[in-house]
Amino acid sequence: MSTEGTELAEIINGKAFSANLRAQIAAEVAGLPYQPGLAVVLVGDDPASKVYVANKAKQTVEVGMASFEHKLPAETTQEDLLALVRRLNADPKVHGILVQLPLPKHLNADEVIAAISPDKDVDGLTVVNAGRLAAGLPGLVPCTPLGCILLLEDRLPDMTGLNAVVVGRSNLVGKPIAQLLLQKNCTVTMAHSRTKDLPALCRTADILVAAVGQPEMVKGDWIKPGATVIDVGINRVPGAVEGKTKLVGDVAYQEAAAVAGLITPVPGGVGPMTIACLLRNTLTAAKRLEGR
Numbered sequence: 001m002s003t004e005g006t007e008l009a010e011i012i013n014g015k016a017f018s019a020n021l022r023a024q025i026a027a028e029v030a031g032l033p034y035q036p037g038l039a040v041v042l043v044g045d046d047p048a049s050k051v052y053v054a055n056k057a058k059q060t061v062e063v064g065m066a067s068f069e070h071k072l073p074a075e076t077t078q079e080d081l082l083a084l085v086r087r088l089n090a091d092p093k094v095h096g097i098l099v100q101l102p103l104p105k106h107l108n109a110d111e112v113i114a115a116i117s118p119d120k121d122v123d124g125l126t127v128v129n130a131g132r133l134a135a136g137l138p139g140l141v142p143c144t145p146l147g148c149i150l151l152l153e154d155r156l157p158d159m160t161g162l163n164a165v166v167v168g169r170s171n172l173v174g175k176p177i178a179q180l181l182l183q184k185n186c187t188v189t190m191a192h193s194r195t196k197d198l199p200a201l202c203r204t205a206d207i208l209v210a211a212v213g214q215p216e217m218v219k220g221d222w223i224k225p226g227a228t229v230i231d232v233g234i235n236r237v238p239g240a241v242e243g244k245t246k247l248v249g250d251v252a253y254q255e256a257a258a259v260a261g262l263i264t265p266v267p268g269g270v271g272p273m274t275i276a277c278l279l280r281n282t283l284t285a286a287k288r289l290e291g292r
């Protein structure tokens, strides 16, 4: 039980929102004269990655798309991985390519990402798609940031002039979220591990996005009363029962929910949106590739 008082915040239900989004995608896929295909590449046997890849494959098939899973051994060489990416680039049945990160240490992820055709880059990680996003041009936007902005748009249809603080500056999450919030006319501040007085900065945020990978780092007294809190973190920590783990975000949820106006839970918040947006990006890529 929480000792932090009553939960005041309204919960943003990413699970329900993503189910709705997937239903819309399935309806659109059913009307296409071709079947969109998503290829997911997993190198090594990290148990957490395996679960994500299995979930992705299941949901891909559920919306009527083709799922191609490529599981490679941990000792795969850079050359073999690059050769697979090039094969997928050339395969007309494949409209989206996702290489699960992180890769084993002996592999060069930057070089692998650079080999993905920007037209099939459903993670939005290539320099071309990152550049399009920064320039405000149409392209493929990283799935987690896209999921966050869809949840925000639904609750805050006009974000003009709101102060947004994004904690975390990775290419996959923090940077693209900041770009999208800027497009929504927020005043955006990006924070990271070198930021001075992070709690005080966070207290200025009308919209606070936590994408740091530190379990429950953002405390209740870092949050402006009534603010909207988006918790991107997925951290596995020891659970109440010995030997079992549980999932927590980057925000101390109970404390934060007593202060915030709107908040995403973990699990059931941003996570399910990521997969739904991966399918949405695959549909977007397929329509562009087939429309030529």
Ligand SMILES: NC(=O)C1=CN([C@@H]2O[C@H](COP(=O)(O)OP(=O)(O)OC[C@H]3O[C@@H](n4cnc5c(N)ncnc54)[C@H](OP(=O)(O)O)[C@@H]3O)[C@@H](O)[C@H]2O)C=CC1
Pocket: 144, 167, 168, 169, 170, 171, 172, 173, 174, 191, 192, 193, 194, 195, 198, 211, 212, 213, 214, 217, 232, 233, 234, 235, 250, 270, 271, 272, 274
């Ligand atoms: N829900 C979902 O679908 C997804 C969730 N995630 C989760 O989101 C989180 C972030 O992922 P990702 O961006 O890939 O992680 P990275 O490790 O790539 O980046 C973490 C960022 O957080 C910053 N940071 C780390 N510690 C602190 C600190 N103590 N104070 C302030 N800033 C800090 C780092 O700063 P610096 O740059 O200075 O080092 C860095 O910019 C993780 O928990 C990950 O599991 C990721 C992808 C999808």
Ligand SMILES: Nc1nc(=O)c2c([nH]1)NC[C@@H]1CN(c3ccc(C(=O)N[C@@H](CCC(=O)O)C(=O)O)cc3)C=[N+]21
Pocket: 051, 052, 055, 098, 099, 100, 101, 102, 123, 143, 144, 234, 247, 266, 267, 268, 269, 270, 271, 272, 274, 275
């Ligand atoms: N190239 C690449 N792109 C990614 O987008 C990418 C990646 N690599 N590597 C790993 C991270 C992590 N990630 C998640 C996806 C879904 C959930 C998700 O569905 N979460 C559920 C619960 C999951 C559970 O219970 O384990 C939830 O939050 O409710 C979480 C995390 C994508 N990532």
